[in-house]
């Protein structure tokens with residue numbers, strides 16, 4: 148997909164003297180073959196979640212910039228999440244918690260400083276890293292003291308593992324599951340009933356770039 152976007156971008160810049168640069172965005176629709184009892188359906192597909200996209204900038208006199216991304220990846224952990232250690236002042240009402248549900252929809256964009264051996268493989272690796280860091284090991288998981296902390300660690304691990312990536316941005320809304328606690332009508336919260344809400348929520352974001360970065364060097 149990235150290779151095609153670069154080709155398309157170069158086409159406009161090379162073909163038309165009046166064009167100095169072009170920007171191409173492609174978003175993949177993750178259609179997956181449908182399975183019935185483990186058998187792949189002959190012609191049936193369903194739309195999956197977590198789309199791969201790319202944003203390419205081709206210019207007559209500047210190096211090509213290639214960024215890839217992932218959007219719409221919904222994830223949730225039922226435990227091993229809290230929110231603590233944040234700044235408190237006279238206006239802070241929120242109590243710290245060490246036990247809650249953590250749910251979000253990951254949006255991430257990363258930019259390359261050199262060409263990976265395969266853009267699709269790099270995408271799959273980044274996706275896997277983001278999920279692995281978010282969830283932790285299957286049995287024990289990993290404790291998250293905040294979305295901020297987890298999101299930073301997710302981005303950091305991508306930069307550690309993929310030297311061809313120069314920078315990564317992550318945006319993760321904090322989609323609350325509010326404990327239902329109504330003692331006056333005899334319903335006491337016992338880590339059992341939650342109210343899922345989409346609003347209001349904070350959107351937690353981070354942008355991580357390698358030291359001595361070179362504004363997406365030549366590809």
Ligand SMILES: O=c1[nH]c(=O)c2[nH]c(=O)[nH]c2[nH]1
Nearest residue numbers: 230241292293294295321349
């Ligand atoms: O992980 C969190 N980060 C926040 O910034 C925040 N704000 C909030 O109300 N709950 C949380 N949780």
